[in-house]
Amino acid sequence: MTVSRSAAPIVNAFTVDVEDWYCNHFLEGRVPPSAWDRQPSVVRQGTEAILSLLAEYGIRATFFVLGYVADRFPELCQAIRARGHAIGTHGYWHHRPLAGTPDQFQRDLRESIGTIARATGTLPLGYRAPVAALDWPATWAFQAMRDAGIVYDSSVYPTRLFVLAGSADAPRAPFLTATGVWEIPLSVAEVCGRRFPLSGGFYLRALPFGLYRRLIRRENAAGRPVILYVHPWELAHGFPRLMRHPIGRLVQTWNLRSVESKLRALFEEFRWGAIEDVYRQVLAVPSPAAELPASRGAA
Helix, strand or coil: CCCCCCCCCCEEEEEEEECCCCCCHHHCCCCCHHHHHHCCCCHHHHHHHHHHHHHHHCCCCEEEECHHHHHHCHHHHHHHHHCCCEEEECCCCCCCHHHCCHHHHHHHHHHHHHHHHHHHCCCCCEECCHHHCCCCCCHHHHHHHHHCCCCEECCCCCCCCCCCCCCCCCCCCCEECCCCCEECCCCEEEECCEEEECCECHHHHHCCHHHHHHHHHHHHHCCCCCEEEECHHHHCCCCCCCCCCHHHHHHHHCCHHHHHHHHHHHHHHCEEECHHHHCHHHHCCCCCCCCCCCCCCCC
8 A cells, every 4th residue: 555654743642442343332232241251252363463563663552441351351451561552441341421320330430440450550541431422521421530540531522423422512622621531532524614533443444545644634734633543353353243233234344354454554654652642741641661662654
């Protein structure tokens, strides 16, 4: 794949939502959490593929790990940590915060934090809601994060065009919530006065790649880092295709074979780091103990 190099020195944030193929909102009826242990897993295969790719390009990333995954595969958390990456929490059971009660959210969050801490020996600083389904403002959710020791959240999609959630009136730039937790919103691009999702996952696979790269260049030229996310199952092979919901089937299976080549092209063209690195001054977090080499992308 041929890429052009950007002259923009801005560093973008690369993130991974560490979950398995069956941890999916559209599969809750067919594969509930009580059946997860019986499913073939690809989370290790996909995460190891991502770790290898990041090592090749010398990129440090933020991994938002599902508590269930940390419980079932603690060695995976340890491998992520050993490679020098930042670890946040993705909740425990992949429940959408607004689908339950505040008490349920608080219990799920605290259980995930405890599990990740046991697996890695460190407390996660960041949180990302499953399917980024946290509308703004959800003051009770941010208060629960603050009470649990979370420093920042990266769940709010400032657009109504997101498939499962979105807050069209949310700021695009990082902002401090009333509870003292920082929000690092997912990336959108404004086209003809409307905000379109840009952060990755399905959108990385579905948008024409030339357009996707141009939109990142435009965001960087305006001084805005882009937050990109992927899932391990997007770089794995052979997971069962049980999805019947038409939107869910599209989101989970569309153009999976393009992910690795697209990531390589983006890693070559742009600079990338963990959220904790890109927004270190805003979040007031210390420098990582083990720095990775500078990204091989544009300087």
